[in-house]
Amino acid sequence: MTEGSPDGGLGAFAELFGLSPPASEEDRPEPSRRGLFRRLRESIASSQSQAISPQLAGIYQSAMVTDDLWDELEEALIMADCGMAVTTELVDVLREEAAQGRITSGDSLGRALTGEITRRLAPEPPHIGLGDEPTVILVVGVNGSGKTTTIGKLAHRLSELGQKVVIGAGDTFRAAAVEQLAVWADRAGVDIVKQGQGADPGAVAFDAVAAGRARGADVVIIDTAGRLQTQHNLMEELRKVHGVTGRAMEGAPHHVLLVIDSTTGQNGLSQAQLFSEAVPVTGLVLTKFDGVARGGIVLAIERELGIPVTLMGVGEGIDDLQPFDARAFAEAIFSPASGGDA
Amino acid sequence: MFDALTDKLQGVFSGLKGRGKLTESDIDSAMRAIRLSLLEADVSLPVVKQLTTAIKERATGDEVMSSITPDQQVVKIVNEELTRLMGGTNVSLAMSPTPPTVILMAGLQGSGKTTHTAKLARMLAAEGRAPLMVACDVRRPAAMEQLAVLGEQIDVPVHREDGATNPVKVAKDGIAAAKRTGRDVVLVDTAGRLTIDAEMMDELVAIRDAVKPTSVILVVDAMTGQTAVDVAVAFQDAVQFDGVILSKLDGDARGGAALSVRAVTGMPILFVGTGEKVDALEAFHPDRMASRILGMGDVLSLIERAQQNVDVDDAKRIEEKMRGGNLTLDDFLEQLRQVRKMGPIGQLMGMIPGVGQQAKMKDVEIDERRIDRVEAIISSMTLSERARPDIINGSRRRRIAEGSGTTVQEVNQLLAQFKQMQKLMKRMGKGGLPSMLGA
Numbered sequence A: 001m002t003e004g005s006p007d008g009g010l011g012a013f014a015e016l017f018g019l020s021p022p023a024s025e026e027d028r029p030e031p032s033r034r035g036l037f038r039r040l041r042e043s044i045a046s047s048q049s050q051a052i053s054p055q056l057a058g059i060y061q062s063a064m065v066t067d068d069l070w071d072e073l074e075e076a077l078i079m080a081d082c083g084m085a086v087t088t089e090l091v092d093v094l095r096e097e098a099a100q101g102r103i104t105s106g107d108s109l110g111r112a113l114t115g116e117i118t119r120r121l122a123p124e125p126p127h128i129g130l131g132d133e134p135t136v137i138l139v140v141g142v143n144g145s146g147k148t149t150t151i152g153k154l155a156h157r158l159s160e161l162g163q164k165v166v167i168g169a170g171d172t173f174r175a176a177a178v179e180q181l182a183v184w185a186d187r188a189g190v191d192i193v194k195q196g197q198g199a200d201p202g203a204v205a206f207d208a209v210a211a212g213r214a215r216g217a218d219v220v221i222i223d224t225a226g227r228l229q230t231q232h233n234l235m236e237e238l239r240k241v242h243g244v245t246g247r248a249m250e251g252a253p254h255h256v257l258l259v260i261d262s263t264t265g266q267n268g269l270s271q272a273q274l275f276s277e278a279v280p281v282t283g284l285v286l287t288k289f290d291g292v293a294r295g296g297i298v299l300a301i302e303r304e305l306g307i308p309v310t311l312m313g314v315g316e317g318i319d320d321l322q323p324f325d326a327r328a329f330a331e332a333i334f335s336p337a338s339g340g341d342a
Numbered sequence B: 001m002f003d004a005l006t007d008k009l010q011g012v013f014s015g016l017k018g019r020g021k022l023t024e025s026d027i028d029s030a031m032r033a034i035r036l037s038l039l040e041a042d043v044s045l046p047v048v049k050q051l052t053t054a055i056k057e058r059a060t061g062d063e064v065m066s067s068i069t070p071d072q073q074v075v076k077i078v079n080e081e082l083t084r085l086m087g088g089t090n091v092s093l094a095m096s097p098t099p100p101t102v103i104l105m106a107g108l109q110g111s112g113k114t115t116h117t118a119k120l121a122r123m124l125a126a127e128g129r130a131p132l133m134v135a136c137d138v139r140r141p142a143a144m145e146q147l148a149v150l151g152e153q154i155d156v157p158v159h160r161e162d163g164a165t166n167p168v169k170v171a172k173d174g175i176a177a178a179k180r181t182g183r184d185v186v187l188v189d190t191a192g193r194l195t196i197d198a199e200m201m202d203e204l205v206a207i208r209d210a211v212k213p214t215s216v217i218l219v220v221d222a223m224t225g226q227t228a229v230d231v232a233v234a235f236q237d238a239v240q241f242d243g244v245i246l247s248k249l250d251g252d253a254r255g256g257a258a259l260s261v262r263a264v265t266g267m268p269i270l271f272v273g274t275g276e277k278v279d280a281l282e283a284f285h286p287d288r289m290a291s292r293i294l295g296m297g298d299v300l301s302l303i304e305r306a307q308q309n310v311d312v313d314d315a316k317r318i319e320e321k322m323r324g325g326n327l328t329l330d331d332f333l334e335q336l337r338q339v340r341k342m343g344p345i346g347q348l349m350g351m352i353p354g355v356g357q358q359a360k361m362k363d364v365e366i367d368e369r370r371i372d373r374v375e376a377i378i379s380s381m382t383l384s385e386r387a388r389p390d391i392i393n394g395s396r397r398r399r400i401a402e403g404s405g406t407t408v409q410e411v412n413q414l415l416a417q418f419k420q421m422q423k424l425m426k427r428m429g430k431g432g433l434p435s436m437l438g439a
Helices: A010-017 A033-046 A052-061 A067-079 A082-101 A105-121 A147-160 A176-189 A201-214 A230-249 A269-276 A297-305 A324-333 B005-015 B024-040 B045-059 B070-085 B114-124 B145-156 B167-181 B199-212 B226-241 B256-265 B288-293 B299-309 B312-324 B330-342 B345-351 B361-379 B384-385 B392-405 B408-438
Strands: A136-143 A166-167 A192-193 A219-222 A256-261 A283-287 A308-315 A322-323 B101-106 B129-133 B186-189 B215-221 B243-247 B267-275 B281-285
Touching: A010 A147, A010 A322, A052 A067, A052 A105, A067 A082, A067 B045, A082 A105, A082 A297, A082 B024, A105 A297, A105 A324, A105 B345, A136 A147, A136 A201, A136 A230, A136 A269, A147 A166, A147 A176, A147 A256, A147 A283, A147 A308, A147 A322, A166 A176, A166 A201, A176 A192, A176 B145, A192 A201, A201 A219, A201 A230, A230 A269, A256 A269, A256 A297, A269 A297, A283 A297, A308 A324, A322 B299, B005 B129, B024 B045, B024 B070, B045 B070, B045 B256, B070 B256, B070 B288, B101 B114, B101 B199, B101 B226, B114 B129, B114 B145, B114 B186, B114 B215, B114 B243, B114 B267, B114 B281, B129 B167, B167 B186, B167 B199, B186 B199, B199 B226, B215 B226, B215 B256, B226 B256, B243 B256, B256 B267, B312 B330, B330 B361, B330 B384, B330 B408, B361 B392, B361 B408, B392 B408
Parallel strands: A136 A219, A136 A256, A166 A192, A166 A219, A256 A283, A283 A308, B101 B186, B101 B215, B129 B186, B215 B243, B243 B267
Antiparallel strands: A308 A322, B267 B281
16 A cells, blocks of 8 residues: 555455455555555645645635635636536535535635535445456547556556456557557556557457457457547547447447546536547546646536546556545645645 | 637627627626636636736727727727737747757647657658657657657658667657758657656756757647646746647637647747648647637638648639639539648638538538538549530439449439539629629
8 A cells, every 4th residue: 555565556446346355455454545645645745836736725724714715716626627617516505504604714615625526526436347248348538638548557457356358459540559558458468459550440349349258358448549529420430339349249338438638628528528429438537637637627527417437547657547536536636735634 | 629719709799789888897797708718718717817807908998988889899809819818920930040950849648749740740841841750758658659650651750769768868869860861850759748747857858958959849738728837837947848739629629728828938839730630730820819719710721721732723724614614523523622632621611700600510520421422423423424414314323323322313413503503603704793693
């Protein structure tokens, strides 16, 4: 659970997939995703150019609830990319609580805020159920959101938990995308099914599922080319890949993960909406969450579409992808950097 | 691009239209709507404040309050302030007087650095320069491979060192290779980074100090939210970039990041990426972008694209034929292809004033496919059929339909439309526009 732990966070993954935790994790006293949270807090504390932190510090230090405090809260929420609708709602809810005397200081306001965000984002802990036949996971998103890296790390984690994984290299468009994924597959020690650049992504998906079944894999993860959600033809192609996967195996894909970059602003809502129209998105992966990028857009997506966040990634390291922890997320973005653990 | 912001502002001003005079509270409600629009467009909050203050100050002045067309005055002010904030006139890329010019590409992970390195190289090569790309992203798996593949696509050499771990050395070697082989522009692709990763920022600084670039270019994703300011400031503090490429502007991102980055760092946006293809890179024009934001269309960009892609002599020849009513299906096909070279019809439509808001993506996509079918039908005709469509009888129609994978009805439709067009052209040729309108 400490920083250098070679399998740090593996227990949390076992929980996410409903698998038994690895032996070394069993006697750990608390869920190991706290390790990620701690690292986040450290990185937030060390980041220099931050517009929100002074504001947050101001909010938490305030002894009384004043009009200025509500303005500051509104600004902090806007600057975390929560969007106006979520911002207005959150401010209204907290104002109501203040009116009923439950919020009396900046500090209690801050705690009520993180509590409300946690409640909204995680009615239940995230879960990706694995079935008997290979469970097929389709990974989609816009260009540069971090799909390939996410798949590499996910495959690595599943492999560590004793699962047999097959990866389908379905990004046949971007130059060297297949090679990039092959490097990850090699690192994770899992099988990869691939064709050349320009190949039909549907055929790759079909082959990957077929290979997964033939080889007795537990999980098949299918990569797709990045596409902007407004590219109608490419979204149709995605719909087709989804359909073809279903023909390769009934009920597949069992999970569709939409990868969203934490730096994304209000366009993230359009991404979630239009990707959901093309394929049934079951969960979000919030990548590159580094404390500067606050990823408040997931609140807007939750509000509009009710899609839960499943995974959260901080960086390139293998330990940097973790099952989503709503409280850690809320505290990471809405606690002042200088403050202690809330 | 920015369509939603355009919609919002038009909404505000159509509410004000027809009232004749603005009151203080009219101005206030307009300002609130502008603030909301800008925030929803991901313009950073401090920049929004700055912008709305400037707009309000001018909007409450005499030039608006006493105007008979106050809404137009407000539009004009917003337009001017947006343009001013985005940096006034278009800025071009600086070239070193002593070659090679060295351009260092920087940006967050996934912003599109590698793709835009290739796009920029292709653009420079098209301008007659001899670029070399240097693959310094030693971190992301297969990033060097990606640049190599792109280099092959655009026929620009790539300096790469397989298995390299020191990007500073690769960069230096790249510059040396350029000097040796007489390349006059070197584009150095670097690893993407997270803003808070001090180690990687240091690496970028080390590369910069080693290659002493003519320009450092920051690639910013158009979909970036409020973080855009933090990102820009972090890179500015670390490496002092000289210009920005705004990537992925072909989606529905409102692109407020453009406003934020420029306003906060003072550095100009040089180019915008408008698609995945290697030629989807355009110069950034602040004034045009402001016009787009206000729903005034982007006619200038349209004209520029036409100039780049349409052969003037061909166009003249076809125009003469049109006037004489001698247009053949072959000419028609050629013209169709000329127009399509300018880009997806949907994108072109978006540039026409007033069309931007109405042309919804889906309908436009269907049009695109219909044009595909028209191309297929004409391509399935023999040369004599294209020259004299009158000879196309029933059995020829069936053959053409089969050959193009369409139906006889579709062939009939096309022929009928073409005939009508020919008639129209003839009338235009004889009496010009007036006789046409009079008919």
